[in-house]
Amino acid sequence: MLKFVDVERDMPEKRSAEDRRDDHHEIYRQFADEKAKEQAARCSQCGVPYCQSHCPLHNNIPDWLRMTAEGRLREAYDLSQATNTFPEICGRICPQDRLCEGNCVIEQSGHGTVTIGAVEKYITDTAWEEGWVQPVTPAQERAESVGIIGAGPGGLAAADMLRRQGIQVTVYDRYDRAGGLLTYGIPGFKLEKDVVMRRNDQLEKSGVSFELNCEIGRDVSFAELRDRHDAVLIATGVYKSRDLGGPGAGLPGIVRAIDYLTASNRVTFGDSVPEYDSGELNASGKKVVVIGGGDTAMDCVRTAVRQGATSVQCLYRRDRANMPGSVRETANAEEEGVEFVWLSAPKGFTGDDSVIGVKVAKMRLGAPDASGRRAPEEVPGADWTAEADLVIKALGFEPEPLPSLWDAPGLEVTRWGTVKADFQTKRTALDGVYAAGDIVRGASLVVWAIRDGREAAQSIIDDLDRRASVPVAAE
Template sequence: MANQPMLKFVKIPKDMPEKRDADTRKQDFDEIYQEYAAEKAAEQASRCSQCGVPYCQSHCPLHNNIPDWLKLTAEGRLEEAYELSQATNTFPEICGRICPQDRLCEGNCVIEKSGHGTVTIGSVEKYITDTAWEKGWVKPITPAQERPESVGIIGAGPGGLAAADVLRRQGVQVTIYDRYDRAGGLLTYGIPGFKLEKDVVMRRNDQLEQGGVTFELNCDVGTDISFDKIREKHDAVLIATGVYKSRDLGGPGAGAGGIVRAIDYLTASNRKSFGDAVPEFDSGELNAEGKRVVVIGGGDTAMDCVRTATRQGATSVKCLYRRDRANMPGSQREVQNAEEEGVEFVWLTAPQGFAGDTDVTGVMVQKMRLGAPDATGRQAPELIEGADYVEDADLVIKALGFEPEDLPTLWGTPELEVTRWGTIKADFRTHETALPGVYAAGDIVRGASLVVWAIRDGREAAEAMLEKFNAKATSMAAE
């Protein structure tokens, strides 16, 4: 037992990577957490209790083999830890940065439940893969042999990129179509640099391109190329467009200037960080500098908006959410980071309209209280009569979530079956839709969800395609 490298949670406390202080990190868009040193990563990994039933693994959508790569890290066998991590996760360094670990692996850690503080799984995962890139352990994609089959992927977000990686490693010819000028989807334009620095995403895009994936960028399916044309060109098609249509908010004054969508605001900020020309930012329309900012919503997108606004130099930043802290959908870790950076959360508030004639001057707010629990046990918000007031604002950012675009109409494909919510109907095992050879994965099937679920769906869809290709090749060989 003297050389036992694990089960040290009793002696060693939980220790997150050092976080840059709030005043310093508000000055830039760099990531806020420092990297672990090798000794610290090994020390924190050694706290794992190596459970017989690893709840961290079962609560990870990708079922990453977490206990094993923690043990390898504790033993200093980092290259093997990386290989194990990469076996189930296409982008471990991205998940290590942006997964809400407090709701997934870390939130279900046995030693967390026993009061010892969770193993810092996400930080170790990030450290393993960052080290792998640094040491050259991340190998180029080189298929053992090329295959004749071709797959078209619509959408270069995490689901589409994960599928492309799996398919390309097996020699399948892959083309990705995306409406933006850079691949990555929300990883590139939706998530701010302080959570995910952009060179991390660009590095993976480059790896896929160098591995033989063809990118057709600035390509809007339905306008620049028809969906039917893509189906004609490829043996299979994966729809991985994500959901980009913002939920709207009506009420008096909803059309006033200075009320903007979260996706537009975040995209402008990220484009600026790339050095692009962004007229809407330069004009001040999508720039929070010197403004009283109110963000409406309580999810991770709202957290991204409030923390971006503080960095742009807003005079004040408030977040309105209709429930309380305990019932908000965003990561608690992100809420804490935002509060440290000076964001004020105004809980149990619902916007009813907007003050101001041409430009917004405030949000008309009604105070709420939590009523009786619904069928799921969640308490529904109720209005408190006579408790209305106006929250002053020069810039209002709507972060109320996303809905799917009407793809059957946009693409002229009424036979593409959708649910009553507009998401595409697909088999939950194979991800195949009602159209033969057409698959769908990620948010366009699930509704707005996590990056890690999109990666899982993309990988599963790719595996299902490969199974079908192999079955067809076998039957042709037998004839």
């Protein structure tokens, strides 16, 4: 270990921008065995590992780096799996530059961070190849059942934990495939879909039941779910897109990011997507403008490039330094030909039968707002128009009004519409009902959803155990 002084940081080979613009395959190649050992050996084995403390799952990163450097890959995988339900997914899509790698001690000393995400991906891909990832086989089956609403990362992480304890689990989801945004929101060039599908298959073989194409409040009532199961976990995520106003906001050609990305991902599955075939959700041959600065905006601009857009611009109201999206993803998008227009905000849209342009206000950063970030303010008289045949709104997501949709007035929500749940136990105001993930904390990272799902599962297990230990009163 401690080779960071002599061995420089090295990432897996990245496919050239020209090569990767034409497909939806992942852009980073796999580490070779010796290269993974070499890079893992750069870890300084800190007494206080900031990489671990800044990981939402508190993964034992230094330990599995050392095991990798020593060639003990089976042990490294077992250790990573102990704290992370989906390490092969986090190794691909976690913003390591903001979390573990961004807090690596040797990075602070000028030697370049350990490539933690790439090593994690190597460990878990090797585990799948070697057959070390096996379906869960609980030591004993239990009679209690739990219904989970939402087959995204939070719900699936909870399902895995519950099945390990022998609890019967049914996952309900409105889509025809499990995975949530892992399946339909994140493009294949960041997360190839067979990676998600094999994990879904493994969960099904572990005894998790899936009821897909099932929308709560339409196909089954929330009250009925509570009657069916001993506990219910709400892990729906947040899918309601934030909207834009202004003149022309309702013109055809202005679409939501979630619709656009879902259509693209369905096409990669081989599904028939009429909105894609008609051009409504297809960037081919179009001038594309994406509005937003988060990871969803990065997914949209890079998808548009692959669909054959003639130009792709990303408008963001703050500057590069204040952009919420991953620095790494922004750099990848620029390599692929995306133009970022900083300090720009839409004021309206032009066009008659369809959008042909975005009216853009030039912005500047003023005094800090309540969050501590410098607030953008308009520069008078500096408006301009960006040509556009397709405008994609990537402004973030908000929760749907679940109490009214599900006829559950007792389900308490915050003023932002997120479900109120205890921070530690994930219990809601309704008996036997728990909530976790984005529907509680707001739109966030996959790794946080996994943590929340695991914690909710443990809380459910504890409560079921407590209930089972209470003696039944004699009549």
